[in-house]
Amino acid sequence: MSNRNIIIIAGGTxxxxxxxxxxxxxxxxxxxxxxxxxxxxxxxxxxxxxxxxERNVLLSAQGISNESGIATLTETNGTVAVNLYLTGYVSNVxxxxxxxxxxxPGVGAIRYPLNxxxxxxxxxxxxVTLMQxxxxxxxxxxxxxxxxxxxxxxxxxx
Numbered sequence: 001m002s003n004r005n006i007i008i009i010a011g012g013t014x015x016x017x018x019x020x021x022x023x024x025x026x027x028x029x030x031x032x033x034x035x036x037x038x039x040x041x042x043x044x045x046x047x048x049x050x051x052x053x054e055r056n057v058l059l060s061a062q063g064i065s066n067e068s069g070i071a072t073l074t075e076t077n078g079t080v081a082v083n084l085y086l087t088g089y090v091s092n093v094x095x096x097x098x099x100x101x102x103x104x105p106g107v108g109a110i111r112y113p114l115n116x117x118x119x120x121x122x123x124x125x126x127x128v129t130l131m132q133x134x135x136x137x138x139x140x141x142x143x144x145x146x147x148x149x150x151x152x153x154x155x156x157x158x
Contacts, residue, residue, distance in 0.1 A: 055130060057140060057156040059086065062105060065153040069120070071140050073158075075130045082114055084122040086142065086154060094118050095153065096143040099126075104139045104155035117142055133158060 057071040066088035094116040100107035114124040144151035
């Protein structure tokens with residue numbers, strides 16, 4: 001294994017540890033992050049919570065981005081709240097986010113626009129159910145900025 005690979009692995013591990021520490025302070029989300037982290041390493045996955053009314057999606061850094069995190073999708077009364085929590089973001093930059101057709105990293109057309117991620121957070125309410133979101137392959141994708149929309153910083157397949 002080359003020194004570059006070791007540095008990349010060490011950096012990724014550090015980012016994950018920082019992310020877990022960040023999430024533990026965010027409304028007791030530490031338990032959810034721990035549950036996700038026990039899953040298959042390197043695989044985007046959804047982990048059911050509370051009788052399939054909540055799903056968590058790992059958002060992996062794309063390209064040379066250091067931006068990763070988690071999306072929590074919570075269904076209530078026929079709507080889904082999509083909460084994004086990211087680390088490694090650039091402060092005070094609005095980052096467009098969407099749910100796209102397809103899977104990471106080669107996402108397709110935008111299916112559902114999300115509110116921009118600012119300082120690592122975004123919340124959007126969608127008029128769909130979790131079951132409707134599961135009917136076709138979809139992915140959450142975050143872009144670098146409004147002026148650099150073609151650069152993806154993080155992505156997670158639903």
